[in-house]
Amino acid sequence: MKRLTYPFTAEAVREFKVGDMVLITGKLFTGRDAVHKHIHDGNRPPVDLKNQIIYHCGPVTLKDKKTGKWKVTAAGPTTSIREEPYQHEVIRDYGIVGVIGKGGMGQKTLDACKQYGCVYLHAVGGAAQVLAEKITSVDGLYWDEFGLPEAIWELSVVDFPVVVTMDAHGNSLHKEVEEHSKEVLKTVI
Amino acid sequence: MTKKVAAKKVAKKKILAKKKSPKDQTIDSLIELIRITSTVVPEDVQRVLRDSMKNEVKDTTASYAMGIIKDNIDLAKIKSQPLCQDTGTVIFFVYHPPGFRQNDFKDLIKKSVTKATQAGYLRQNSVNSLTGENAGTNLGEGHPSIHFYEHKGKEIEVKLVLKGGGCENVSAQYSLPDTTLGAGRDLEGVRKVVIDSVHKAQGKGCGPGALGVCVGGDRADSAYYAKKQLLRKLDDKNPHSELNKLEKEIVETCNKLGIGPMGFGGKTTLLSCKITSANRVPASFFVSISYMCWAFRRQGIVLDKNLKIKKWLY
Numbered sequence: 494m495k496r497l498t499y500p501f502t503a504e505a506v507r508e509f510k511v512g513d514m515v516l517i518t519g520k521l522f523t524g525r526d527a528v529h530k531h532i533h534d535g536n537r538p539p540v541d542l543k544n545q546i547i548y549h550c551g552p553v554t555l556k557d558k559k560t561g562k563w564k565v566t567a568a569g570p571t572t573s574i575r576e577e578p579y580q581h582e583v584i585r586d587y588g589i590v591g592v593i594g595k596g597g598m599g600q601k602t603l604d605a606c607k608q609y610g611c612v613y614l615h616a617v618g619g620a621a622q623v624l625a626e627k628i629t630s631v632d633g634l635y636w637d638e639f640g641l642p643e644a645i646w647e648l649s650v651v652d653f654p655v656v657v658t659m660d661a662h663g664n665s666l667h668k669e670v671e672e673h674s675k676e677v678l679k680t681v682i
Numbered sequence: 683m684t685k686k687v688a689a690k691k692v693a694k695k696k697i698l699a700k701k702k703s704p705k706d707q708t709i710d711s712l713i714e715l716i717r718i719t720s721t722v723v724p725e726d727v728q729r730v731l732r733d734s735m736k737n738e739v740k741d742t743t744a745s746y747a748m749g750i751i752k753d754n755i756d757l758a759k760i761k762s763q764p765l766c767q768d769t770g771t772v773i774f775f776v777y778h779p780p781g782f783r784q785n786d787f788k789d790l791i792k793k794s795v796t797k798a799t800q801a802g803y804l805r806q807n808s809v810n811s812l813t814g815e816n817a818g819t820n821l822g823e824g825h826p827s828i829h830f831y832e833h834k835g836k837e838i839e840v841k842l843v844l845k846g847g848g849c850e851n852v853s854a855q856y857s858l859p860d861t862t863l864g865a866g867r868d869l870e871g872v873r874k875v876v877i878d879s880v881h882k883a884q885g886k887g888c889g890p891g892a893l894g895v896c897v898g899g900d901r902a903d904s905a906y907y908a909k910k911q912l913l914r915k916l917d918d919k920n921p922h923s924e925l926n927k928l929e930k931e932i933v934e935t936c937n938k939l940g941i942g943p944m945g946f947g948g949k950t951t952l953l954s955c956k957i958t959s960a961n962r963v964p965a966s967f968f969v970s971i972s973y974m975c976w977a978f979r980r981q982g983i984v985l986d987k988n989l990k991i992k993k994w995l996y
Contacts, residue, residue, distance in 0.1 A: 567767035596886035618888035619977035640816035
């Protein structure tokens with residue numbers, strides 16, 4: 494088990510290889526479909542994403558009626574491939590060093606990871622409770638006009654479990670598994 | 683007034699206060715159905731997941747993923763919070779006796795869904811497809827999805843499936859013959875396209891997954907009947923012997939693909955496959971596949987005459 498601790502850097506993430514199991518401690522920003530499209534359309538993100546990790550996630554959130562504070566009650570990853578048209582540019586233009594999601598991403602994102610120093614970290618899809626447990630505080634909420642699941646949530650996490658499935662050296666576990674399973678597929682159909 | 687009489691009056695008041703209106707009682711029962719569906723994986727699914735875990739090699743990413751899945755199932759139940767943040771399309775199947783007021787029941791379902799959303803059992807998950815607006819209530823055109831069936835029994839039975847978007851996106855429909863796959867209009871052709879759909883899904887549908895399949899029907903009915911197969915218990919037996927054989931064969935073959943949990947590679951790709959058929963017109967031969975994620979959220983209740991939950995169906 495490896496660790497990635499805040500403040501994150503491109504150098505630190507370049508150390509990782511496909512298949513590494515990593516625990517992240519520090520800060521995450523959620524961002525999914527609406528956020529990526531909005532940034533890609535030319536709008537500056539409301540927070541500085543340099544050396545930050547973006548998490549493809551639309552959490553279940555509840556506001557405490559007394560304190561007015563937000564609590565995340567479920568927070569698993571959403572399918573990342575939908576951000577494929579945008580992710581490369583977001584990595585390039587805003588200096589993100591990690592993308593957490595599920596299902597993996599395509600060649601364009603893989604190229605950006607290599608070129609700019611970024612990794613794709615796969616969280617276990619559907620494991621919303623295990624992952625929400627690792628969130629220790631909600632530190633900010635931005636662009637909530639997109640609806641709460643689509644907003645940017647600034648979160649602090651401790652020992653957030655992920656697997657590196659696309660590294661900064663051009664390797665993708667998703668590509669490997671797809672190619673291997675395709676070979677098997679040919680023999681069974 | 684003697685003490686005894688006063689005590690009796692208080693007791694009577696308590697009973698009166700406890701007795702809910704039929705509408706409120708129905709809403710309570712439906713909210714409980716939503717809560718359990720969203721937070722607890724049914725036992726038949728858990729059993730298959732537990733058995734699959736044993737097949738994965740220790741210290742691999744596949745066994746790591748299965749371990750997190752198991753922890754998540756336990757934690758969601760203890761905390762009574764959604765297994766997955768994507769609480770999906772909310773799909774009700776209501777089986778009722780003759781003379782039942784469907785529209786009244788629809789209203790109660792809608793109220794329950796709104797309340798369950800406020801309680802955090804459902805995410806604010808319903809988006810207007812034209813404006814992008816999310817009202818935060820899970821109500822809107824087509825939401826929740828409600829299907830009524832009149833049955834012979836005297837009781838009301840309500841089944842609920844929460845179908846996440848990730849696994850819905852990898853669900854598929856094929857039109858046979860499919861020349862690229864060499865799939866003709868027979869069960870061998872069906873076998874080929876179903877396995878192809880699992881390969882195409884890779885880890886994107888939050889595998890290990892479970893399939894509902896329909897052979898035939900028009901495009902709309904075919905997709906609906908495929909989804910309805912998800913109501914079957916994973917350990918049941920298809921009464922159609924050839925389909926029963928095909929179901930098993932598909933699961934075995936898909937688990938040889940090496941896609942594994944989350945697409946990390948591994949031995950568990952598919953938990954189950956359930957197949958039904960519907961008549962088609964001579965020109966069409968559709969095969970529809972509804973992919974369900976490992977967080978298989980499906981539950982059902984039978985209501986008693988007081989509209990309380992009498993029995994859980996899974």
